[in-house]
Amino acid sequence: MLAELDKIHKGALAAAAQVIDQAGLEEWRSQYLGKNAVLTQSLKQLGGLSAEERPQAGQKINQVKQALEAAFEERKAALQADKLQQALDTERLDVTLPGRAMPLGRLHPITQTLRRINAIFAEMGFQVYRSRDVETDEYNFLLLNFPPNHPAREMQDSFYVEGGSADNPLLMRTHTSAGQIHAMREFSAESPENPPPVRIVLPGMCYRYEQVSARSEVQFTQVEGLAVGEDITFGDLKGTLTDFARRFFNADVRTRFRASHFPFTEPSAEMDVECFVCGGKGCSVCKHSGWLEILGSGMVHPNVLRNGGYDPERYSGFAFGMGPERLTMLRYRIEDIRYFWRNDLRFLEQF
Amino acid sequence: MKVPISWLKDFVDLEGVAIEDLAHTLTMAGLEVEEIRYLGLPIPSGQQLAKLSGLAWDREKIVVGEIREVGPHPDADRLVLCRLFDGEKEHSVLTGAPNLFEYKGQGELKPPLKVAYAKEGAELYDGHQAGLNKMILKRTKIRGVESYSMVCSEKELGISEEHEGILFLNAEAVAGTPLADVLGDAVFDIAITPNIARDANIYGVAREVSALLQRPLKPMPIEVQTDGPKIEGAARIEISEPELNPRFVLGLIREIQIQPSPEWVRRRLTLAGMRPINNIVDATNYAMLELGEPLHAFDYDVLVQRAGGQPPVISTRRAKSGEMITTLDGVQRKLDDFTVLVCDTAGSLSLGGVMGGLESEVTENTRTVLLEGAAWNFINIRKTLNAQRLSSEAGYRFSRGVHPAMAPRGVQRGLELMRQWAGGQVAADLVDEFPLPPQSSVVQISPQDARRWLGVELSTGQLSDILQRLGFEVKTQGETLTVTSPDHRLDIGEGVIGKADLMEEVARIYGYDNIPATRLGDDLPPQRANRSLEIEERIRDLLVRQGLQEVATYRLTSPEQEARRLPAGTPPDDKPYTRLSNPISQERTVLRKSLLASVLEIVERNANIRERLAFFEIGPVFRASESGPLPDELPRLVLALRGPRQPAHWQSGDGDTQDFYDIKGAVSTLLNSLGLRELQFEPAAHPAFHPGKCARVLADDQPLGVFGELHPQVQTEYDLGGDPVQAAALNLDTIYDLVPERFDSQSVPAYPPVLEDLALVVDESLPAGQVEALIRQTGGKLLTGLALFDVFRGEQIGVGKKSLAYQLTYQNAERTLTDEDVAKLRQRIIRRLEQELGAQLRA
Numbered sequence A: 001m002l003a004e005l006d007k008i009h010k011g012a013l014a015a016a017a018q019v020i021d022q023a024g025l026e027e028w029r030s031q032y033l034g035k036n037a038v039l040t041q042s043l044k045q046l047g048g049l050s051a052e053e054r055p056q057a058g059q060k061i062n063q064v065k066q067a068l069e070a071a072f073e074e075r076k077a078a079l080q081a082d083k084l085q086q087a088l089d090t091e092r093l094d095v096t097l098p099g100r101a102m103p104l105g106r107l108h109p110i111t112q113t114l115r116r117i118n119a120i121f122a123e124m125g126f127q128v129y130r131s132r133d134v135e136t137d138e139y140n141f142l143l144l145n146f147p148p149n150h151p152a153r154e155m156q157d158s159f160y161v162e163g164g165s166a167d168n169p170l171l172m173r174t175h176t177s178a179g180q181i182h183a184m185r186e187f188s189a190e191s192p193e194n195p196p197p198v199r200i201v202l203p204g205m206c207y208r209y210e211q212v213s214a215r216s217e218v219q220f221t222q223v224e225g226l227a228v229g230e231d232i233t234f235g236d237l238k239g240t241l242t243d244f245a246r247r248f249f250n251a252d253v254r255t256r257f258r259a260s261h262f263p264f265t266e267p268s269a270e271m272d273v274e275c276f277v278c279g280g281k282g283c284s285v286c287k288h289s290g291w292l293e294i295l296g297s298g299m300v301h302p303n304v305l306r307n308g309g310y311d312p313e314r315y316s317g318f319a320f321g322m323g324p325e326r327l328t329m330l331r332y333r334i335e336d337i338r339y340f341w342r343n344d345l346r347f348l349e350q351f
Numbered sequence B: 001m002k003v004p005i006s007w008l009k010d011f012v013d014l015e016g017v018a019i020e021d022l023a024h025t026l027t028m029a030g031l032e033v034e035e036i037r038y039l040g041l042p043i044p045s046g047q048q049l050a051k052l053s054g055l056a057w058d059r060e061k062i063v064v065g066e067i068r069e070v071g072p073h074p075d076a077d078r079l080v081l082c083r084l085f086d087g088e089k090e091h092s093v094l095t096g097a098p099n100l101f102e103y104k105g106q107g108e109l110k111p112p113l114k115v116a117y118a119k120e121g122a123e124l125y126d127g128h129q130a131g132l133n134k135m136i137l138k139r140t141k142i143r144g145v146e147s148y149s150m151v152c153s154e155k156e157l158g159i160s161e162e163h164e165g166i167l168f169l170n171a172e173a174v175a176g177t178p179l180a181d182v183l184g185d186a187v188f189d190i191a192i193t194p195n196i197a198r199d200a201n202i203y204g205v206a207r208e209v210s211a212l213l214q215r216p217l218k219p220m221p222i223e224v225q226t227d228g229p230k231i232e233g234a235a236r237i238e239i240s241e242p243e244l245n246p247r248f249v250l251g252l253i254r255e256i257q258i259q260p261s262p263e264w265v266r267r268r269l270t271l272a273g274m275r276p277i278n279n280i281v282d283a284t285n286y287a288m289l290e291l292g293e294p295l296h297a298f299d300y301d302v303l304v305q306r307a308g309g310q311p312p313v314i315s316t317r318r319a320k321s322g323e324m325i326t327t328l329d330g331v332q333r334k335l336d337d338f339t340v341l342v343c344d345t346a347g348s349l350s351l352g353g354v355m356g357g358l359e360s361e362v363t364e365n366t367r368t369v370l371l372e373g374a375a376w377n378f379i380n381i382r383k384t385l386n387a388q389r390l391s392s393e394a395g396y397r398f399s400r401g402v403h404p405a406m407a408p409r410g411v412q413r414g415l416e417l418m419r420q421w422a423g424g425q426v427a428a429d430l431v432d433e434f435p436l437p438p439q440s441s442v443v444q445i446s447p448q449d450a451r452r453w454l455g456v457e458l459s460t461g462q463l464s465d466i467l468q469r470l471g472f473e474v475k476t477q478g479e480t481l482t483v484t485s486p487d488h489r490l491d492i493g494e495g496v497i498g499k500a501d502l503m504e505e506v507a508r509i510y511g512y513d514n515i516p517a518t519r520l521g522d523d524l525p526p527q528r529a530n531r532s533l534e535i536e537e538r539i540r541d542l543l544v545r546q547g548l549q550e551v552a553t554y555r556l557t558s559p560e561q562e563a564r565r566l567p568a569g570t571p572p573d574d575k576p577y578t579r580l581s582n583p584i585s586q587e588r589t590v591l592r593k594s595l596l597a598s599v600l601e602i603v604e605r606n607a608n609i610r611e612r613l614a615f616f617e618i619g620p621v622f623r624a625s626e627s628g629p630l631p632d633e634l635p636r637l638v639l640a641l642r643g644p645r646q647p648a649h650w651q652s653g654d655g656d657t658q659d660f661y662d663i664k665g666a667v668s669t670l671l672n673s674l675g676l677r678e679l680q681f682e683p684a685a686h687p688a689f690h691p692g693k694c695a696r697v698l699a700d701d702q703p704l705g706v707f708g709e710l711h712p713q714v715q716t717e718y719d720l721g722g723d724p725v726q727a728a729a730l731n732l733d734t735i736y737d738l739v740p741e742r743f744d745s746q747s748v749p750a751y752p753p754v755l756e757d758l759a760l761v762v763d764e765s766l767p768a769g770q771v772e773a774l775i776r777q778t779g780g781k782l783l784t785g786l787a788l789f790d791v792f793r794g795e796q797i798g799v800g801k802k803s804l805a806y807q808l809t810y811q812n813a814e815r816t817l818t819d820e821d822v823a824k825l826r827q828r829i830i831r832r833l834e835q836e837l838g839a840q841l842r843a
C-alpha cells in the first residue's frame, strides 16, 4: 500500500505540472484530493489493515495528501502569476495621448499683480484703503495741490461726469490719490488734535481721457501708497520703495531715484529699477537705457497734509503710485495694454 | 525744450564733460533729457539714458573744404565743377548747388569759400529724399564726369531740412579740419516739468548745469549798447489790470535793416527748433530762447501812423466779452472777458503774452522797432490758451510763470541782438511800467529741516552753498539760514511750503543718490478691519477653485451696448444713467448700470475661442444717488457659464452641457462656502433670463440676486454660440452684510449612520423644494443628510407625474440608531408626504 501511495503521489505531481489553467487545476484537485480520489478511497481501506500497518499507512496517506495540497497551492499561484503577466503584457495604453484637463479657474492677471503688491506692502504695515471711482474735482485735484488752471492738470486729461457744479465738477478719478485725502480726513477726524499715523495702499481703477492704443487705455488700475507720521523722511521713501522692488522683482535688483514733479509731493522722485530683461546692459524693453521706470513718489506736499488734517509742521510723509498694468506688462513682456480689458481667453489662460 | 550744447557753452564751461554724462546729471536732477540728437559728434553705443538720434561725421571723410574756383560743367548748365582743396590736395567736385552759381566763372576766389566736404565712403543723409535716410557716398559718373566726393547741404549733414544750397562755413575754418571739430554739436531735448518752468531757456539750463557741476555761471547777457537818443516821449504805457499784467516794458531801436540773420544764428535757432525768419524776428526768438522772456516786436512807424502822427500810447486791458481779434496765425478769435489785450489808441494790437495781431507786425519795410517785454498772470494766460485752443512759444512760457524782473532783461537782450544783426541805434533807457512788483519770498530753514524732510545731515555751510549756486541769497545766523529767492523764479512759497520748496532744491542739487535709504522707524498706525475687501478676496478664491476664470471689463459703456442684455422691447428701467460730459467715443458715454452686460460681452468675444466658458467678475455698477450728486457705486458679482461642463477631451462624450443646475450649483457652493448655509430659492422673473429658468436666491429672507438661463432673445442678440448661457448676478453689498463672522463646527459622528433610499411619485407641478423641506422638517435633528439622486418621468408612473428618489442619512450623535427608531421616523415622513403633498411611495 505504501508503494501504491508513492505511485499516486508521483503520478499526481506529474499531472499537476501538466495543468495549464484554473479549470484544469480544479479538475486535478477533484481527481487527486476529491471524494472519489484514490487517496480518499485509500483512507477507507485503512480499516482492513493490521494494527501495526495502520498508523504507518495513515501517516503516509496524510503526508501525500499534504504534499498534494501544497502542490495545488503552488500551481495555483503559478497559474495566477502567469495570468497577471499575460494581462500586463496586453493592457498597454498610449501614454502619449493627452490627459484630461481639470477645469481650472484663474485670477485676472491684474488681480494677481495687485495681490502681490498689496501683500508686500501689508508686510511693511500698509493696509488697503479703497475709495470711489467717481470723484469731485475737489478731492481729485484741488485738495491734492492742483489749483484750477494749474499746468500740471494738463498732464491728466479727465473724463467729466454730468451732475457736478461749475465750481466742483464730477469726474472719473485720474489717480487713486483722491483716496489719500479721504483716508487722512477719516483718520484725523478720530483724533483731530493728535491724528494717528497713516500707512495705506490705495488700489483702484482710474480713468484718463485718452485714445485707446497699444500703450494707453481709457481705464487703468493704480496702486498708490501713503505713509504719514512724525518721523518720516525722503530716506525712508527710498528705503521702503527699494525694499518693495527687491520683493517684487528680485533680491538683487538695483534702484535709482530721479528728481521729478508731481503737484502733491515735494520733493518728487521717479524710481527706476535696473532692467531685468537685459540686466542693465540695454535692450529694447528698457529702450536701451538699462533702467525701467516703475513708479512715481515723493514727500507729501505740506498743502496735502494740511488738507488731510495733518499739521505739516509736525507731520511728514511720503506717497507713491504705480501702474499694475505696466508692472505686469514688463514682467511678462506683454506688448499691448488693451489685452487686459479685452479678456481674450488665449491671453488670460497664460497667467 | 531743445538745448544745443554749443549754446549752453556760452554760459558755462563744459570742458572735459562728456555729453552723455551731462545728460545723466540733468536727468537725475529733474531735467529729463528725453533725446540727444547728435550733429557730427560720435554717437556712443551700448546703454544709454536717453533716445539717441542724429549722425556722426567721420573725422577723416567729412572735413572742411576750400572752394578755390567754380567753373562750368562741360555739358550741363545746371551743374558746376568746383576746384576744391581738402587740406592735402585739390579735387574736382561736381555740384548743382544754386548758391554756387553766382561764383561761376569768377576765376580764383579770394577769399575761397569754406564748405563741408564729404569724401567717398562718408555716411550722410540722402538730400534728395524726404525724411532722414542715411546713405553712403559712392563713386559714380554724372554726365560723363567722374564724381567721388561732394560738398554738403545742411540736410545731408543732419543740421536742418535745408537742401536748396550747400552749407557755407566761417572764413576762419581751416581746410582739412574734421567738420565735427568746427560744427559738431548735440541737442538735448529736455522735458520741462511745471516746477522748473524757470528753466525753459538756455540760461536757466546753464544755471542748473553750473549748480550741479559746481562750475561758474557767466553773467546774464543783458548789456546793450545804446547809441540813439533817449526813448523818453517816444511811447507811453497804461496798465489797467496790474493783477493780470504786473509789468510792461518797451524799448526802441531805429534805423534797422531787415535781412536774414547771420548763418550761425539761423543754425542755432534751427537746432533749438525755431524757424529763422529775419534778423528782427530772429532776435526776439533768440532772446526768448536764451533768457526765457518772450518779446514782441512792433513796427513803430505803423503805431505812430495809427496814433495820427503822435507817439503811441500802449495800453493793456481786459477784452470785452465777444470782442474779436485776428492773430498772427490768421485766425479770427472771439475773446472772453478775462483775456488781456495789448492796444493802442486805434484798437487792439495783440493777445497779451500769447500772440501778436496782424496789423502792427514787423515787415520787410520796418525801419524802427518798438520792442515789448512784459509780465503776465500765468493762470490767466493758461485760461486764455485753453479758451482759444492755442499754443505758442510765448504762451508756453508765460502760462508757466515768468518773473517780472525778466521783462527789461529780455528787452535789452533783444535790442542788443537787433543792433548787432540789423544795425541801427538803440534808444537809451526803457519805458517801464511796473505797478505790481512781486514780493520776494523769504524762508528760514535750518539743518533740522534737511534732517526731518530728507533724512540727511547737512551743515549750514552745505545748505547755503547749494542754494547760492542756484542764485538764492542766503544769510546764515547760527543754525538758521534766511533764504531770499532770486528774481528769476516765482515758485518758492512762504513758511512751511517754502521750506518744502527749498528742500526739493537741496535734494536735487545734493543728489537723490547721496541721500541714504533707510527703513521706516515711525510708529505703526492702528490696524483697521477691512471686511468687504476680505470677503471679496475670499469670493475670488472660491470661484477660482470652482473653475471659473476672472475677467475685468470696462466700467464705461453706452446705453446701446447695455440694452443688449434685455430682449428688444423691454421697457427701460426708471434709473437714469450717470453720463460722461466729454465722452471720447460713442462706445463709452455712460457709467455702466449692469455688470451682466459687461460679462456677456466677454462671453461673446470668447464664444468661438473655447467651447467651455466659465467667467466671473467682481466690480461696481453705478446708480444715481438720492443723497447727492455723486452716483452710488454698488459692488456686484456676475457669473456666466456656457458649453461643456468639462474642458474638451478626446474621450469625452456628448450631453454634458452646463445648464441651469450648474449655475445654481455654482451659486450655492459659493454662498455655502461663505457660511450662508440656509439659502432659499424661488422662481423669479427678470427680463434677461428665460422666464421658466430663472430663480432668485435669498438668505435670511434677503434677496442676494438672480440667476438662470439667458433669455433666448438675449442669447441671439449677443453672438454667444449654440449652447445657452447660464448666468448669475449677485449683490455683494447684501452678501457682505450677511456673511457670518464665524460659525460653530460640528463634531465628527461617533456612531454609524443609517442610510436609506426613498422614491416618491408626485405631481409634476409640485416643486421638489417643497418635498425636501417637508422631509427635513419631519426628520428633524436625526435626519443629517438628504440627497436627491434621481428624477424620473415615464409611463410606469403615469402622465403628469414625476418620481423623486432621495437618499436619507439618519444619525444620532449619542447612540447607535436601531431599526425601530429609523422605521418610526420613516413612517412619519411618508405619512406627511402622502397627506400633505399627495405623494405616493414608489414600489
Ligand SMILES: [Zn+2]
Pocket (backbone or CB within 6 Å): A275, A276, A277, A278, A279, A280, A281, A282, A283, A284, A285, A286, A287, A288, A290, A291
Ligand atoms: Zn533692458
